[in-house]
Amino acid sequence: MQFKILKTNSKARVGEIHTEHGIIQTPAFVPVGTRASVRGLSAEDLKEIGVEILFGNTYHLHLKPGEDIIKELGGLAQFMNWNGPTITDSGGFQVFSLGQAKMKGEDGEEDTLVKITEDSVKFRSHIDGSLHEFTPEISIQIQKKLGADLIVAFDECAPHPSTEEYTRGAMVRTHNWLLRCIEEFKNPETTFFKQYFYGVIQGGVYESLRKESAQFIAAQDTDGIAIGGVSVGESKKEMRQVLEWVHPHLPDDKPRHLLGIGEVDDIFDAVEMGMDTFDCVIPTRFGRYGIVFVSPSIGNVKNKFRMDLNRTVFASDNQPLDPNCTCLTCKNYTRAYIHHLFKVEELLAYRLASYHNVHFLVHLTKKIRQSLLDGNFAEFKKQWMS
Amino acid sequence: MQFKILKTNSKARVGEIHTEHGIIQTPAFVPVGTRASVRGLSAEDLKEIGVEILFGNTYHLHLKPGEDIIKELGGLAQFMNWNGPTITDSGGFQVFSLGQAKMKGEDGEEDTLVKITEDSVKFRSHIDGSLHEFTPEISIQIQKKLGADLIVAFDECAPHPSTEEYTRGAMVRTHNWLLRCIEEFKNPETTFFKQYFYGVIQGGVYESLRKESAQFIAAQDTDGIAIGGVSVGESKKEMRQVLEWVHPHLPDDKPRHLLGIGEVDDIFDAVEMGMDTFDCVIPTRFGRYGIVFVSPSIGNVKNKFRMDLNRTVFASDNQPLDPNCTCLTCKNYTRAYIHHLFKVEELLAYRLASYHNVHFLVHLTKKIRQSLLDGNFAEFKKQWMS
Numbered sequence: 001m002q003f004k005i006l007k008t009n010s011k012a013r014v015g016e017i018h019t020e021h022g023i024i025q026t027p028a029f030v031p032v033g034t035r036a037s038v039r040g041l042s043a044e045d046l047k048e049i050g051v052e053i054l055f056g057n058t059y060h061l062h063l064k065p066g067e068d069i070i071k072e073l074g075g076l077a078q079f080m081n082w083n084g085p086t087i088t089d090s091g092g093f094q095v096f097s098l099g100q101a102k103m104k105g106e107d108g109e110e111d112t113l114v115k116i117t118e119d120s121v122k123f124r125s126h127i128d129g130s131l132h133e134f135t136p137e138i139s140i141q142i143q144k145k146l147g148a149d150l151i152v153a154f155d156e157c158a159p160h161p162s163t164e165e166y167t168r169g170a171m172v173r174t175h176n177w178l179l180r181c182i183e184e185f186k187n188p189e190t191t192f193f194k195q196y197f198y199g200v201i202q203g204g205v206y207e208s209l210r211k212e213s214a215q216f217i218a219a220q221d222t223d224g225i226a227i228g229g230v231s232v233g234e235s236k237k238e239m240r241q242v243l244e245w246v247h248p249h250l251p252d253d254k255p256r257h258l259l260g261i262g263e264v265d266d267i268f269d270a271v272e273m274g275m276d277t278f279d280c281v282i283p284t285r286f287g288r289y290g291i292v293f294v295s296p297s298i299g300n301v302k303n304k305f306r307m308d309l310n311r312t313v314f315a316s317d318n319q320p321l322d323p324n325c326t327c328l329t330c331k332n333y334t335r336a337y338i339h340h341l342f343k344v345e346e347l348l349a350y351r352l353a354s355y356h357n358v359h360f361l362v363h364l365t366k367k368i369r370q371s372l373l374d375g376n377f378a379e380f381k382k383q384w385m386s
Numbered sequence: 387m388q389f390k391i392l393k394t395n396s397k398a399r400v401g402e403i404h405t406e407h408g409i410i411q412t413p414a415f416v417p418v419g420t421r422a423s424v425r426g427l428s429a430e431d432l433k434e435i436g437v438e439i440l441f442g443n444t445y446h447l448h449l450k451p452g453e454d455i456i457k458e459l460g461g462l463a464q465f466m467n468w469n470g471p472t473i474t475d476s477g478g479f480q481v482f483s484l485g486q487a488k489m490k491g492e493d494g495e496e497d498t499l500v501k502i503t504e505d506s507v508k509f510r511s512h513i514d515g516s517l518h519e520f521t522p523e524i525s526i527q528i529q530k531k532l533g534a535d536l537i538v539a540f541d542e543c544a545p546h547p548s549t550e551e552y553t554r555g556a557m558v559r560t561h562n563w564l565l566r567c568i569e570e571f572k573n574p575e576t577t578f579f580k581q582y583f584y585g586v587i588q589g590g591v592y593e594s595l596r597k598e599s600a601q602f603i604a605a606q607d608t609d610g611i612a613i614g615g616v617s618v619g620e621s622k623k624e625m626r627q628v629l630e631w632v633h634p635h636l637p638d639d640k641p642r643h644l645l646g647i648g649e650v651d652d653i654f655d656a657v658e659m660g661m662d663t664f665d666c667v668i669p670t671r672f673g674r675y676g677i678v679f680v681s682p683s684i685g686n687v688k689n690k691f692r693m694d695l696n697r698t699v700f701a702s703d704n705q706p707l708d709p710n711c712t713c714l715t716c717k718n719y720t721r722a723y724i725h726h727l728f729k730v731e732e733l734l735a736y737r738l739a740s741y742h743n744v745h746f747l748v749h750l751t752k753k754i755r756q757s758l759l760d761g762n763f764a765e766f767k768k769q770w771m772s
Contacts, residue, residue: 036726040733043718065726069702073722081718316455332429332467336459340422340451347426350733 001196001223003255007373011247011274014372017255019085019149020194021077024052026255027271027372029365030087030279031358035060036070036080039284040351041358043081048328049359050366053085053149055279058142059094062132063125067145075147075193087150087279089259090139090181090200093157093228098126116156118173136180140190147193150257152226153181155200160232167204174202175216182221196223198257204229205238207245214249224255227275231260239266243273250274264293264305264364268381271368283361287354290342293361294322296384309353314339327359387582387609389641393759397633397660400758403641405471405535406580407463410438412641413657415751416473416665417744421446422456422466425670426737427744429467434714435745436752439471439535441665444528445480448518449511453531461533461579473536473665475645476525476567476586479543479614484512502542504559522566526576533579536643538612539567541586546618553590560588561602568607582609584643590615591624593631600635610641613661617646625652629659636660650679650691650750654767657754669747673740676728679747681710682770695739700725713745 002018017024031038031046032055038046046054056076061067073079076086095114113124120135139154154177158170178199184190185197199217203209217225227246230239239261250256258270258278270278286292290309299305299322309321320330321338329338329352341349371380388404403410417424417432418441424432432440442462447453459465463472481500499510506521525540540563542556564585570576571583585603589595603611613632616625625647636642644656644664656664672678676695685691685708695707706716707724715724715738727735757766 035730035732036723037732037734040737042734042737044714060730064730065701065722069722069726072702073704073720079720079723081723315451316458318459328430334459334465336451336455337422337465337467340455344421344446344450346421346423347733347736348423348428351426351428351737 001255003224003253005252009372009375009377010272012271012372012377013274013276014369015255015276017085017150017276019196021083021085021149022052024085024277025366025369026276027365027369028052028277029267029361030055030257030277031283031362032057032279032281033080033082034281035064036076038354038358039288040347040354041284043083045355046082046358047084049355049362051084051358051362053087053277054080054082056086056088056146056148057094058088058091058139058146059098061088061146062091062142063127067142071145071147071192077147077149085150086148087257087277088143088146088148088152090152090154091134091142092121092139092155093259095121095123095134096157096159098123116173118176121156136177137184140181140184144185144190144192144195148195150196150198150224151185152198152257153178153200153222155202155228157202157229157232158204160204160229162204164204164206164209167202167206167209171202171204171209171213174200175213178217178220178222198222198224198226200226200228200259201246202229203242205242210242210245211249214246218249218251222254224257225250226257226259228259230258231280236265236269240269240273243270243275247274264299264361265301265385267361267365268368268385271365271372272377272381280361283357284354287357288350290339290349290353292321292353293357295324295360295364298322301385309335309339310342321353321356322360325356325360327356329353329356329359387641389610389639391638395758395761395763396658398657398758398763399660399662400755401641401662403471403536403662405582407469407471407535408438410471410663411752411755412662413751413755414438414663415653415747416441416643416663417669417748418443418665418667419466419468420667421450422462424740424744425674426733426740427670429469431741432468432744433470435741435748437470437744437748439473439663440468442472442474442532442534443480444474444477444525444532445484447474447532448477448528449513453528457531457533457578463533463535471536472534473643473663474529474532474534474538476538476540477520477528478507478525478541479645481507481509481520482543482545484509502559504562507542522563523570526567526570530571530576530578530581534581536582536584536610537571538584538643539564539586539608541588541614543588543615543618544590546590546615548590550590550592550595553588553592554595557588557590557595557599560586561599564603564606584608584610584612586612586614586645587632588615589628591628596628596631597635600632604635604637608640610643611636612643612645614645616644617648617666622651622655626655626659629656629661633660650685650747651687651771653747653751654754654771657751657758658763658767666747669743670740673743674736676725676735676739678707678739679743680708681746681750684708687771695721695725696728707739707742708746711742711746713742715739715742715745
């Protein structure tokens, strides 16, 4: 795998990840297209925004449309006409998080949807209750058919809160599974596309576990390193803490992906702590609720850079969502119009707000990258975070 | 009003309607943006498609966001960043059609939502049950604030089926109301934008009423003539029959709008019977259900030029929706991908299918126009309808 570091600034780094579908300039924010679609946005929108890499969810894509159809149609990037770099997760996070729900089994007993053993995870589809099983090998086989450029080891992300004992068990499973994933990744019989492989550091909120996990993952033959389980915590401080624990153990020459992050402050922290890519559903999820990101001076740490467009005060406001923004939504549409679209639940509402939010986080990250290249990251961060 | 006829072919005509927001080349299909949005499509999409005029619904826009906000923000075309020609209806059709529903009144009695007198129509909002009243004057005042280029007289569209007696009453009210609408249209105190005014021919499925209505409307001082109540009938034959009855009474020099039409065969018929513009919600409504239009040879009279994308046969079909189509959806996306988006109910499904369907009917109408200019309309129609 070609991963170039162009510049560093303390722990932060500016780099490039070269994939078969193009180059990702890091740090990069990765929008999430759970079911092969970033909700409300087309592939053309994403290109126009300047997105460099998309995230897909193995659990969802396995259930629908199924990895065989996506493979047949040329892989995830081709299937959705994105044609650029993509990354898939292992399916683990969804299996465990959706598995918290209870459902009636065939025997009439109510039970959780998920059964974990050392060998595999059995779970029920949240769509139709059908029984499925993921092993490390199956997760990798599915991801090899989905054909994303970057794929991720099958891991167990322990729920928050979990005891140290349970979290250790999940971490050990994650480590044992990693070795099986690496074997399967190297299996030429299940290889269809050129892909790169990331291991996942787990260990919850426990310092000794996080250090142990970081050391274990760093020692294996992987192309990149992902850090999981930081988005399930309750406070922002925990994410930063985890990154401080694991950072000393990360090899410099492998790209690092932070799973499930972030908002504005998270992105500053993640970059500062040496992360190269990070994915999050927030821009499109907030977009569907009418919550839009705004930059300083409207946006600030106190309001979390968010503005609730549903408020009546916007009903006749002819300003753009964010006066500093250059996105298509802000160039063309008023707050009043988009407020109206939300009030009457028009599809265009979700699209325009999601477009703006994805543009906002992608371009914030691009500006952070530029500030690192220009040597004024600290000033840029101060403009936003003070 | 500047309405130019460039060419005629029997009853059919090729023309141009000049408005303050641009020229409409007729015949033209008019997509409907009920609540100031053509569902799922942006103003940029509509321009890219080649749409020349949009239709807005006075009833819906009056309820939300209200005509005062739209006036304050520059009128309907500016409000939605369309900036091109627009037409609004009178609100009559929605008042009467939504008024068929029953709702509990303040006295606890269940009643229909609508009360018609010679002077006005009282109705309840389908959103919150609040009481409203439209008179001819109020409908015109609202439309003058909405600021569409073309506005339409307040009419009563009798439901189908209605007796001849009831239909005559509704027609006479429509005629009486027209005179009041014309007065209000000319009132300088309620004028904010340069607009043109259409009267509406009613009369249901009754030949003598349709002729009487056509003669009455044609004799008044209006810029254009609309024909209402043809989309409420049960058969295609009725629409064509109504147009045959009214056609001899229509002045040649006024543009004619056919309300609520149409599908492929309707469009051929409407143009052939001398209609200049016609609006319909079908392309976006079908688009949301996964029904897409297809051209010959896939599309034909028997399958009504429709294809149901929900069918399993499309799950791995890598063709475009319509292989003859040049729209953005067909250039970029496969049936398999859009089928998947419908199965998982992704927002992008509705957008891509609606984009194609609007493009399809707009460009069918443009091709019909070109065939009239080239003198080969009959052949073109035969290619499609045989």
